[in-house]
Amino acid sequence: MILDEQLMSEFETIAVSVGCELADASFQGGLLKIVLDHPEGVTITHCQTVSKQVSAQLDVSDWGPGKYTLEVTSPGLDREMYRPHDYERFTGSQLRVTWHPPEGKRTDVGMLSRCVPSTENPDGIEAIEVEIGPEDTRHIPLQSIEVARLVPEL
DSSP, rough: OOHHHHHHHHHHHHHHHOOEEEEEEETTTTTTEEEEEOOTOOOHHHHHHHHHHHHHHHHHHTSSOOOOOOEEEOOOTTTTTTSHHHHHHHTTTTEEEEEEETOEEEEEEEEEEEEOSSSSOOTTTEEEEEETTTTTEEEEGGGGGEEEOOOOOO
């Protein structure tokens, strides 16, 4: 089920009210998952407060398929890249990217070295570059990325 723009806007407003950013919200298999982000890390208090406010909002709105489970969480150490500015924020970090080049599907691990600016949107990016090795850099268009996650540093 795709969450509508009004509901996403309400979730964003709730996240901002506690000093966080809404990284993602999805509903699948009876699970409504809300992912929060905060520059200094998401706390349990952030999650609890947002959970209570979202629950209250959903109770008064005519939302949903009936029963659902609400999960409010942080992106985690192996955070997924949800938005273009996530790539900009984590330039210089190790990344695992599963993507679809013309020849099929592949997964690469390397350092996110650069975000390639969009030619159509001056505030956006159209691709990323990932250094796999000393002489091996992948140019990966954003639209070809299936999933990209940080590789936790040990």
